Amino acid sequence: MPEVNCYDFMASFTGPNCCLNYSSVDIFLKYELQPTSVRTLVHFSQTFRRGVIAKYDYESSMANMAAYGESSPPEYHMSNIPHDLPLLLSYGGGDMLSDVTDVQLLLNDLSNHDADKLVAQLVKEYAHMDFVMAVNAKQLVYDGLIAFFNKHS
Incomplete structure (x- = not known):
């Protein structure tokens, strides 16, 4: 029976993750994947296919x-x-779920947003799951996120 490499499986729809902590991937796969409804998957597919939220x-x-x-x-x-x-x-250059083009479209929609209230952070080497499980996510993403929350609380 062929084996499935879960790391490759995730990358097939989230993008090539650069910096995963593989021990946290095992924990993630054990506890975090939750069932969802077919309707939710259909809605996700509609959004993806039509390019409209x-x-x-x-x-x-x-x-x-x-x-x-x-x-x-x-x-x-x-x-x-x-x-x-x-x-x-905060978005990644290798993210296939919320890719750079889609984020740029969102930023265009937010062009009238107060400049001091909008921060866009590109982490070029990151794909989708890197934001959750990368070994350097604290330094590259979460320290800045906490500072952002502190500034705006």
Whole structure:
């Protein structure tokens, strides 16, 4: 029976992680993966395929009308985020779930945000899971995140 390398499996949909602490990956895989509904996976797929962040699409004008009062699911407009809400966006150059292009689109939507309340931090070598399990995440991400929280609390 062929073996599955869980590290390669994660990288296949999150991107090539650079700095994983492999002992924490084992713990993550043991405790953190949680079941989800098919509807949640379908919604994720709709967002990915359409390139639009919107409410769940029931794939029926009548069902959407019943749920939303519109024949199509309404979009979430990131520009509606309050301009004075402190936001820190930390993203990775190798992240395949929230890639650099998508983050740039989000930053464009937030172009009217108060400049002193918006921080965008690119960690070039990181992929998605590095933010959770990298050996250097404390220094590269979390120390700055704590400082951001302290500044805006």
